[in-house]
Amino acid sequence: MLSGAPKVRRYLYFAFTTLMVLTAVELGIRLAFGNRVFGLRVYRSITESPGYGLAPTTVCDMVQAGRSLHISIDAAGNRVTPSAPTSSTIPVIHLIGDSQVFGQGLSDYETVSYYLQTKTGDRFRVINHGVPGYGPFAYRRLLQSIPATDWAVVVQTEYNDLRDSYSERTRTLVRCGYLLPDTPMGHFVPCFGLNLRLFQLTSQISGAMIGGLKPVPINYDPHDSVAARVLMYRVEKLFDGERKKRGARLIFTVLPWDASLVPSRMRMYSPRLEKAISWVEFPDECDMKGHFLKFQPVEDLYLPNDEHISPTGASLVATVIYDKLHERMLIVDANSTPPKPSNPVH
């Protein structure tokens, strides 16, 4: 048996060897993925609710679910909408929402705002106000900051917007550009650690393996009818003032929960429901669910193993919103130049 100094040296040997191996793995990951990160690094803290926003003029090259993504944030702290005209005299369409509008899992050229901008051309400027983790309280706050004469489309997310309506606060914090859970890990891991690709990758893998299934939305949970109804009542009341102020220039729609349209995706959620039946429905002036159901296969509208919409889904959503805007513009202002109806996405 070893004892004393050789024993200590032995431990040090183990420590050094481990460090060497980990360093090699870290370098290998960085080389293999072109130094991209595995977590979205575009956030900053703000004082007002919900406590964070997007950091202006930030670029993040990341890998998510095997896809390489390029994500850029403009000087105003909104996700860049490529090919949007810069002139301030052009009428604006504000897209408001959470990660779905932001384009979680999508590159700048795949978001709803990009497709909508492509359809409207130079006649309108589309601004993407989507921020992951935002909910109805944040949507209202954004609406209040937007001129009443501008067009605004609130895209709610059936999967989590009811749960996000519990509070203006979120249980998250921003550190080193990352949105982290409000836990000791979120508070104390240094930026160096958070930026380690090995840490990011193992966090994701362990989360997927032992993190358990995602909860079904409150409005689909068989035990949550009361909470779902009260929250929906709240959500509807939240926007009363803005509805009155903006009239037809404010459009509400909702992105359906993936498992409600694709039953095989129920495996990703707990409890596993035989049939997805909703206690309450979000206001949807675009019949988004109907349009989703007409598209075949519906599964293609979502990213694999993820509730977020795919580029195909984003394109369809943009088409549906565009058509609704066109219809509304005809009603609202006969003197305006409404965009032509688009061709349906196939």
Added chain:
Amino acid sequence: MTIFRNLYNLTVGPFLKFARKPQPTTRFDLFYLSVVYLVKLLLKTLALLVVLEVCLRIIHLGAMPVMPYQVREQTPVMPANAQFTVKLAGHQRASYVTDDLGARILSADLRRANCTGGVVVVGDSQALGWGINFEDTLGSRVAELLLHDRGRARILGAPTTDPEHNLHSLTRYRNWCPGIERLSILILNLGNDLDEMYLGRWESLPQSSGFVATWLTMHSSLYVDLTILKRKLDGSKEDLVPGINSIMYALNRDEQDFLADRTAEIMLELARLAQPSESVMIVIVPQDYQVAANQFDKYRPYYDSDKEFNDLKAKIPEYAKRMSELEEHISRKLSDSGLAVVRFSDIARESDRVADLFEHTSHHLTPIAYQLLANRIVNSMPQTQ
């Protein structure tokens, strides 16, 4: 080549040289020693855990310091076919016996007893009896008065359940026991039922408790104590204010009214599910501060400062008034639908022992209160009037 050699000498070389230095060293030695160390560490840890477990069992004298429950199909239930003793803070030791469904019963020999013609009480911890023996529970007292047999009572209750959970528990019970009950008592506990149906859904319950966690909860004092410690350290209930209904600050008046309407609907659905039963009675238990504002004083230990406590205490009259309005609203809706409703707030108002009706550490009723309630329930039944 020279560049690579220099690079090697500067980086990897010193580490390898360092690694070679300790004596004796063979790869087998390293592996063998590692395994020996790990096994030793494991054995020492196991021995420590056993010692701790024995010590804690001696400290708790074989009783559990918390009320054990598990989750089945997203509904909290008591462990099925269990028999255990609980000693909650501020309480005497109390024994619990449950049947196949996890319903509390008087004794183990009644597990298979015919459930027809008895008294079934549905609710949360208020129905279950918080840290009290079966004989002191509402169900037992009612069965004694009505059927002269405490063993004819069955309590479908568990901590943290609420009326919406009870829809599922009662459905399971009805499948298990399709007979006609003498009396079904459905308890609406304003102490926390409304809060749990709303704020309690912020984080969803798992489909069911894991087998290991369930087993450890029932068989390991160390596990239970560590769980309690972890909860205290987490301080994860930051959204809850001790002693105050969370709906008072989490919802506005409109939303509270809306919630009260939905609650009444759930209670009506529960009453429908409680059939077949000769009588169905809804019991509304108020929040303690509705009955007497000074009941809030018992929550002082849960606050960090006098200021924080007194600021909230100043709001108690307002909260009590609002909770009573909601109670009135729900009660009227239920009565208008033809249901028999007993309000404990009426009983408490008439009592000259208000201080003895609620426990001194929580909003749970005392055995004295259960007796008063049982008397009122039995007297309110059409057959016994």
